[in-house]
Amino acid sequence: MADPRLRVIDRRLSTIDHIIAVCSGKGGVGKSVVASTLSLLLARRGLEVGLLDLDFTCPATHLILGVGDATPEEERGIVPPSFHGVEYMSLIYYTGERPTPLRGGDITNAIIEILSVTRWGRLSHLVVDMPPPGLGDATLDLMRLIPRMEFLIVTTPSRIAFQTVRRLIELLREADRVILGVLENMVLEPSGRVRGEVEVMGLKYLGSIPFDPKLEEALGDAEALLQTDFAVSLNAAVSSLLPD
Amino acid sequence: MAEGVVAAVSRIAEEQGLKRVTEVTVRIGELQQVDREILIFAIDQLRPPIMRDAKIIVEEAPAKLRCRVCGHSWRFDPKGLEEEVSEAIHFVPEVAHAYLRCPSCGSPDFEVVEGRGIWLASVKGLRGDG
Numbered sequence: 001m002a003d004p005r006l007r008v009i010d011r012r013l014s015t016i017d018h019i020i021a022v023c024s025g026k027g028g029v030g031k032s033v034v035a036s037t038l039s040l041l042l043a044r045r046g047l048e049v050g051l052l053d054l055d056f057t058c059p060a061t062h063l064i065l066g067v068g069d070a071t072p073e074e075e076r077g078i079v080p081p082s083f084h085g086v087e088y089m090s091l092i093y094y095t096g097e098r099p100t101p102l103r104g105g106d107i108t109n110a111i112i113e114i115l116s117v118t119r120w121g122r123l124s125h126l127v128v129d130m131p132p133p134g135l136g137d138a139t140l141d142l143m144r145l146i147p148r149m150e151f152l153i154v155t156t157p158s159r160i161a162f163q164t165v166r167r168l169i170e171l172l173r174e175a176d177r178v179i180l181g182v183l184e185n186m187v188l189e190p191s192g193r194v195r196g197e198v199e200v201m202g203l204k205y206l207g208s209i210p211f212d213p214k215l216e217e218a219l220g221d222a223e224a225l226l227q228t229d230f231a232v233s234l235n236a237a238v239s240s241l242l243p244d
Numbered sequence: 245m246a247e248g249v250v251a252a253v254s255r256i257a258e259e260q261g262l263k264r265v266t267e268v269t270v271r272i273g274e275l276q277q278v279d280r281e282i283l284i285f286a287i288d289q290l291r292p293p294i295m296r297d298a299k300i301i302v303e304e305a306p307a308k309l310r311c312r313v314c315g316h317s318w319r320f321d322p323k324g325l326e327e328e329v330s331e332a333i334h335f336v337p338e339v340a341h342a343y344l345r346c347p348s349c350g351s352p353d354f355e356v357v358e359g360r361g362i363w364l365a366s367v368k369g370l371r372g373d374g
Contacts, residue, residue, distance in 0.1 A: 102338055
């Protein structure tokens with residue numbers, strides 16, 4: 001008859017001002033590193049921040065942040081532990097590094113379960129690392145379950161990546177969703193092409209992040225990650241997301 | 245879970261114009277290993293006035309799984325699982341795909357045919373006119 005979980009989700013998220021989905025059309029554009037670093041940068045600015053990894057089959061944010069053995073506390077739901085000032089929730093607490101193959105219906109159920117059991121604190125921003133593909137189950141579920149979600153779109157200079165992003169933008173616009181802007185990641189040679197296309201679409205170009213060959217070494221160490229050129233560039237883009 | 249049940253019952257009562265809820269039947273899937281007594285206790289703690297005298301019935305649905313590769317169907321018995329695994333499946337039943345395999349062919353590609361989650365089977369009550 002009725003799924004009682006759906007009635008709890010709004011209440012669970014009611015302590016959060018902004019819910020930002022970091023998403024793209026294709027995989028491999030750096031969504032997880034952007035989402036993880038974005039949450040650290042917001043926390044460093046003194047904001048109360050959460051990070052939710054919805055890439056259930058290939059989670060990565062725990063590797064990027066260097067999340068250790070901490071486990072969530074059970075207290076009328078699940079209270080996520082905090083790392084470097086970021087409340088962190090992932091299915092990784094329950095699966096470890098075991099392969100966890102999930103089909104669409106299972107992904108939907110797991111998303112609803114996570115959203116209905118997680119008890120976030122008072123947050124200004126919850127950053128959500130979305131799985132690829134951008135027009136798949138997770139995006140459709142979150143559009144349905146959290147209409148107020150705001151979308152931060154990540155692309156690379158690749159025409160292929162941007163073309164998939166274009167489809168995602170069209171989908172979000174049809175549904176009248178808030179698009180915060182487009183971030184161009186892994187830029188080797190600045191060309192202005194993506195900026196031009198984004199602006200023609202009437203969207204905000206959040207910034208260009210040069211490819212950082214040293215980023216790989218910093219993964220797993222939040223402090224080192226914040227010192228990278230990648231984080232410095234992202235920080236400039238973050239500024240345009242926040243009120244003065 | 246109890247919060248979800250109470251919120252869903254309240255919403256249904258409002259939609260249906262119920263003045264008083266007399267009986268609520270909740271079905272819980274065996275896969276999620278919800279303790280019936282704890283669930284009823286938790287619902288009791290959250291009862292809004294409209295549910296004050298409602299009888300709470302909790303039914304358990306057995307967990308039935310079916311392999312998508314070889315078609316084998318089996319009943320999953322959560323007893324005997326390690327506590328850590330049992331707890332993980334309790335919170336998010338889909339993580340069963342990280343731990344369980346088809347007993348016939350070993351595939352992790354199975355579906356939960358029945359016995360997942362918690363849902364309201366029925367809500368009975370009295371309308372405003374009595």
